Amino acid sequence: MKHRLAFLVAAAALAAGATAAHAQQVIKLTAVAGHPPAFLWVKLLDEFYIPEVDKRLAAAGNKHKIEWTKAWGGTLVKLGGESKGIADGVGDLGFVSTVFEAPKFPLQNVSYFTPFGTDDLGLVTRTVADMQKNIPAMADAWTKNGLVYLGGAALDTYHLWTKFPVTKYEDLQGKKISAPGPAANWIRNTGAVAVAGNLNSYYEDLKSGVSDGVIVFTTGAWGAKLHEVAPHITKVNFGAMFAGGIAMNKSRFDRLPPEVQQVLREVGDAYSAEFAKAQSAAAGTLMQNMAGAGAKVADLSEAERKRWADALPHVAKTWADDVTAKGLPGQQVLEAYMGGLTKAGVKLPRDWSR
Incomplete structure (x- = not known):
């Protein structure tokens, strides 16, 4: 009798274990990024977003578990090709830099064409997120490219690093300023000459005389050590710029259980807030570090x-x-972006929607 009872207890335990194992759904996802984790948007995807998703799924009853494969730094998907790589299923989820994929996400780049906005990263990210919910053409940019937007990030506000002091825009007259992409528009009519470049070339360009200054954001300037060759930092506050966000393959997302979809979206919102907080803090600290290293701010x-x-x-x-002209609501997007900033109390030196 005792043996029979022990057998039944053991069988019941095995059955319970088998049922629990059967009840938990294991989901395999590959997360990708063109940039390495040295960049905060990837670092937080790795160290905040993924662990927080795991934590919330476990707290919700552990019915679903994600097994992650991480491929950062362009190992699976190259910079500028993230949206295609994720849409094609090379990766399931990752950071899409809309600033480097402007042809696919033209409306998401509105901040780059409305300089002198706000240095509030969180406000820029929230404003763009709201616009994506309320302006179909902005949401469609993700859907048309086979993606689902989960959370975004804005770069800290852009300033001016130069070899000479600047107190007014006329001081740029005749100077060569590295101003990549849309930033070249920010020095038009100042008498400055725009020079193409990127964070990898700025230091040598400044050192060799290819340029006399550069428009860049603080966290990027520190990483490139620009204060060593352009020690005059003028805090112009061209504005924080929406740069992209976490996106997931749409067909993969649509096949997930609703509760997993909800967690991925909720943690995306949390990621946006966490990134804005961390990036702002880093920018403030690094500006102080440059001043401490001899830069004149x-x-x-x-x-x-x-x-x-x-x-x-x-x-x-x-x-x-x-x-x-391409069939997109340009004026509506301008008005929505400017309206979002002014509604939040930002005093704009120029309303670009007029």
């Missing part, structure tokens, strides 16, 4: 900031007209 006055903004051609209208 000065704020451009609000009056001069407005003069500079007013001196520029209507770069936003040119951009809006261009995307409108």
